Amino acid sequence: RIIADPRKGRQEWWWCDALFMAPPVLARLSTATGNLQYLDFMNALWWDTHEFLYDKECHLFFRDKNFIVRPDGSGPREKNGQKIFWSRGNGWVMAGLVRVLQFMPEDYFFRQKFIQLLKEMAEAVCRLQHTDGLWRASLLDPDNFPAPESSGSALFCYSIAWGINNGILDRKIYLPVVENIWHGLVGCLDEAGRLGWVQLPADGARIVKESESMEYGTGAFLMAGSEIIKFQ
Numbered sequence: 001r002i003i004a005d006p007r008k009g010r011q012e013w014w015w016c017d018a019l020f021m022a023p024p025v026l027a028r029l030s031t032a033t034g035n036l037q038y039l040d041f042m043n044a045l046w047w048d049t050h051e052f053l054y055d056k057e058c059h060l061f062f063r064d065k066n067f068i069v070r071p072d073g074s075g076p077r078e079k080n081g082q083k084i085f086w087s088r089g090n091g092w093v094m095a096g097l098v099r100v101l102q103f104m105p106e107d108y109f110f111r112q113k114f115i116q117l118l119k120e121m122a123e124a125v126c127r128l129q130h131t132d133g134l135w136r137a138s139l140l141d142p143d144n145f146p147a148p149e150s151s152g153s154a155l156f157c158y159s160i161a162w163g164i165n166n167g168i169l170d171r172k173i174y175l176p177v178v179e180n181i182w183h184g185l186v187g188c189l190d191e192a193g194r195l196g197w198v199q200l201p202a203d204g205a206r207i208v209k210e211s212e213s214m215e216y217g218t219g220a221f222l223m224a225g226s227e228i229i230k231f232q
Helices: 023-033 036-053 087-101 111-126 150-165 171-186 215-228
Strands: none
Touching: 023 036, 023 087, 036 111, 087 111, 087 150, 087 215, 111 150, 111 171, 150 171, 150 215, 171 215
């Protein structure tokens, strides 16, 4: 029904989190049925959303239209004047990229575009990693919310580790990054094994507390671990 009455990607997936939610399902459906129409449909919507929300200067995604900075420089800004990019939102996008690539044929015409995007984003986010291995809720204004944020960090860890394991990201460059992330994430576990420092549901960066935990944070942590355990 969605394919029969399609809308543009920027209408169907108008917030960056949606790139984790919907595209991997369509990629899996294409694999399960052997029907490329699902993959082609996903591809068309993905790149329209990309054109809408991706900042080609910073190689990061705005959360939605309310955060976009226009070509003339107008639009919302952080307290320090930087563009507003949410850590977990970009983590969702990178993890969505990985989960699409897992079910995309090696010879699919647009596969290299997805791989290039993963490389661009990995390079961009790694420049913003803190010495404790983790990221802050706001990527370009970490002082605004200075506490570590584990859910976005875990999604970055999963995505970069998958890229290493699948020969997409350079192991020599990115393995130390992932090891640092994992060390930081393990430090977010309490004595009972509960992951803390998870930002609660929101549409952007917010205050993060050590006591806060949510199932998507735990899920992201386990996803990261599922790739870490493959390292030799």
